[in-house]
Amino acid sequence: MIRAHEVDSAAMSNEALEIRGSDVAVIEVESGHIKVRFEPAYLLKSEAIVGVDPSTPWQQTSQLLFREATLEGELPDLPATIETAKLQMNQHTYVDVVPLPIEMPGIISLTLTFKGRSGKVVINAGHVLYFAIDLEKYLEHLDQPEG
Numbered sequence: 001m002i003r004a005h006e007v008d009s010a011a012m013s014n015e016a017l018e019i020r021g022s023d024v025a026v027i028e029v030e031s032g033h034i035k036v037r038f039e040p041a042y043l044l045k046s047e048a049i050v051g052v053d054p055s056t057p058w059q060q061t062s063q064l065l066f067r068e069a070t071l072e073g074e075l076p077d078l079p080a081t082i083e084t085a086k087l088q089m090n091q092h093t094y095v096d097v098v099p100l101p102i103e104m105p106g107i108i109s110l111t112l113t114f115k116g117r118s119g120k121v122v123i124n125a126g127h128v129l130y131f132a133i134d135l136e137k138y139l140e141h142l143d144q145p146e147g
Helices: none
Strands: 003-005 015-018 023-030 033-046 055-067 070-072 080-089 092-095 097-100 103-114 121-132
Touching: 015 055, 033 121, 055 103, 080 097, 092 097
Parallel strands: none
Antiparallel strands: 003 092, 015 033, 015 097, 023 033, 023 080, 033 055, 055 121, 070 121, 080 092, 080 103, 103 121
16 A cells, blocks of 8 residues: 655655565665665556556565665664655655655655564665666556555
8 A cells, every 4th residue: 555644646756666565685884875675666656646546566676775874773684574664855754655766865764664573763864866676577457546
């Protein structure tokens, strides 16, 4: 299920990374940068607005790169499946979803909880960027948006 919280439809796009349910394979912290690699990540695509109009699900290995970043919390043993996610980008807050494409400077915060694990991981950054690592794979057609 894809949910956008405190975001009007104009702020949403026709493609999104559905963080909830995606598997994190690697979280790498190096020289003020944090890389979060999803293997697989789940994408939703729509002819109009994801989460409002009918969407199709896709799967793809991808990565979020956080620059000028810090990490709070204890990392789980990886790989791990994301239970919940909250992304704050400047004045917008997204729950369980990241609108794509994304290359955003500003005040960025990603809070993650993982299935079967207590605690949370928080990444605070000055910039976030999305990378596709491999080709996307079509999964199925969804006739009705959830929610």
